[in-house]
Amino acid sequence: MNRRIATLVAALVPVVVLGVTGSVVTVPFAALGPGPTYNTLGDVDGVPVVQIDGTDVDPTAGHLNMTTVAVRDQLNLFEALGFWASGRQGLVPREEVYPPDKSKEEVQEGNQADFEQSESSAELAALHHLDLPVSLSVTSVAQDGPAAGVLNIGDTLVAVGGTPVSTAGAVREAVSAKAPGDSLDIDYVRDGAPRTGSVVLGARPDDPSKG
Known part of the structure; x- marks a missing residue:
């Protein structure tokens, strides 16, 4: 083989390998960038973004935009380098997102x-x-959850573990203060009548040490 051709082939092999590797092998990063923007005073596909029932609503105009973040996963090396070089996307370790x-x-x-x-x-x-x-109503009850057989959809929660609650966050805090296996009293109203039930907490999927 001609020496020049052999040299050219030897030089092209790493380039080809890099090209194949860069386009096929995924990197352990995800790209975060601007996602769609929605006008909360408007509608999406004909459905109002914010819908108010049970009272008169004044007409609205203008924009009150809600921004979102788009996540791009399973990036190959070239895509990751392109996002990084563009400055429009941020690269983060994939495990932070997933x-x-x-x-x-x-x-x-x-x-x-x-x-x-x-x-x-x-x-x-x-x-x-x-x-x-303000009141907090039960909208769903997991069939295999601790509250199954105790709470029904439509019940109004009054207190959890003796602590008055009016938000889902307050319920979460009251439950998280207990450990799996603990018993927790729930005060609620059903059909206008106050009631009290007791549940045995399971472990949180994201933190098994908490109820």
Whole structure:
């Protein structure tokens, strides 16, 4: 083989290997960047982002935008380098977004729960500002959860472990103060009648040391 051709082939081999490796092998990073922006005073696919029932609502105009964060996962080397060089995306260790002991579905469920909690906090702040009464109702009961057979959908929670509660966060704090296996009294109202039930706590999936 001609020496020049042999030299050229030898030089191209590492380039080809790098190209294949960079486009096939994934890196342990995820990219975080701007996601869709929603106008909370408008609608998405014809459905109002914020819907208020049971009272008159004044017309609104303008924009009150909610920003979101997009997560890009399973990046190859070239994609990660491209995001890093662009300056528009931030690279973080993948385990910070998807902990190794949780599936993507579990992470999404946790994110959804956090979002719903933030919605509840916003609603609570608005109700307090308007000096309106606040109550916490049960919207779902896990069939195999500690509250199964004790609470029903529609029950109004009054206190957990003797502590008055009006938000889901307050319930979570009262439960987290106990250990798995502890018994916890729940005061609630059903069909206008006050009741008290007792549940035996299980372990939290994200922290087995807490109820």
